[in-house]
Amino acid sequence: MPLKTMLARVGVGSARVDTRLEHDTVRAGGELRGAVHIQGGQTPQRIDRVELHLMAQYLQRDNDRLSALNAVVRTWRIANPFTVEPREEKVLPFALRLPVHTPITERGAPVWLKTALDIDHALNPEDSDRLHVLPHPSLQTVIDAALHLGLQWRNAYCEAGPPLGRDEPFVQELEFHTGPMWQGPPRTLALLPFPREDGLELILDIDRGPRGLTSLLEGLGLEGGRRQRCFLSQADLSRGVGSVAEVLASHLASGA
Numbered sequence: 001m002p003l004k005t006m007l008a009r010v011g012v013g014s015a016r017v018d019t020r021l022e023h024d025t026v027r028a029g030g031e032l033r034g035a036v037h038i039q040g041g042q043t044p045q046r047i048d049r050v051e052l053h054l055m056a057q058y059l060q061r062d063n064d065r066l067s068a069l070n071a072v073v074r075t076w077r078i079a080n081p082f083t084v085e086p087r088e089e090k091v092l093p094f095a096l097r098l099p100v101h102t103p104i105t106e107r108g109a110p111v112w113l114k115t116a117l118d119i120d121h122a123l124n125p126e127d128s129d130r131l132h133v134l135p136h137p138s139l140q141t142v143i144d145a146a147l148h149l150g151l152q153w154r155n156a157y158c159e160a161g162p163p164l165g166r167d168e169p170f171v172q173e174l175e176f177h178t179g180p181m182w183q184g185p186p187r188t189l190a191l192l193p194f195p196r197e198d199g200l201e202l203i204l205d206i207d208r209g210p211r212g213l214t215s216l217l218e219g220l221g222l223e224g225g226r227r228q229r230c231f232l233s234q235a236d237l238s239r240g241v242g243s244v245a246e247v248l249a250s251h252l253a254s255g256a
Contacts, residue, residue, distance in 0.1 A: 014041045015084050017125045019115040024129065028136040029100035036078065036115055040088040049118035050079040050092060054102065057109040058158035058170035071168050074099055100195040103172045105133045108156035138200040139193050141237050145244035150181035151189060187252060199233040204251055
């Protein structure tokens with residue numbers, strides 16, 4: 001076996017990958033554009049797969065310990081097998097539609113795009129690009145409605161939990177606390193959003209005081225008055241922030 005081929009198999013002089021995004025800010029459900037640049041190494045190499053993985057970090061609670069884990073939200077294969085020649089540069093443009101339930105990154109956990117090459121009989125090069133993910137328009141309306149009520153948005157953690165109809169091992173929880181403009185006893189509102197084609201489903205947990213990083217997932221049953229389910233249709237959402245704020249206010253009142 002030639003020395004260059006042997007070195008390429010252990011990553012020395014092998015092909016390199018660099019993904020370049022048009023913009024690193026994208027809305028959940030929106031389009032992400034860019035191109036994967038592959039630079040050939042010192043020997044010809046067969047690329048069996050070029051995959052893009054949408055990754056997210058979530059927290060898992062084990063007794064009193066919190067661990068940060070990574071999960072694949074979605075995978076796209078963007079090229080059929082090909083051979084990259086020495087010093088050759090291949091450019092693979094892409095346009096991806098992010099899932100509507102892609103976790104938002106503001107006050108939340110990291111989300112990134114991982115590029116992976118599958119090279120026959122060699123170490124597989126990778127590249128990672130951080131994303132700034134904005135809320136889906138339906139969720140943005142709910143966030144704006146909560147702020148309209150005088151709530152303060154504290155965090156948007158992703159936490160381990162049952163898939164609830166999705167493949168990911170986590171859900172995202174948005175937590176709001178009452179602010180100085182709030183009239184009444186201190187409250188905490190935690191939301192689990194589940195975007196759908198016909199609207200937005202919410203599981204709400206209403207508490208009287210600060211709750212810290214606790215999870216709604218310790219019991220998703222709707223027993224008691226403080227854990228409730230709410231569905232906002234597209235028609236509901238189209239009525240605007242003020243109308244959605246009235247819906248949230250009614251749930252806050254009923255959870256008293």
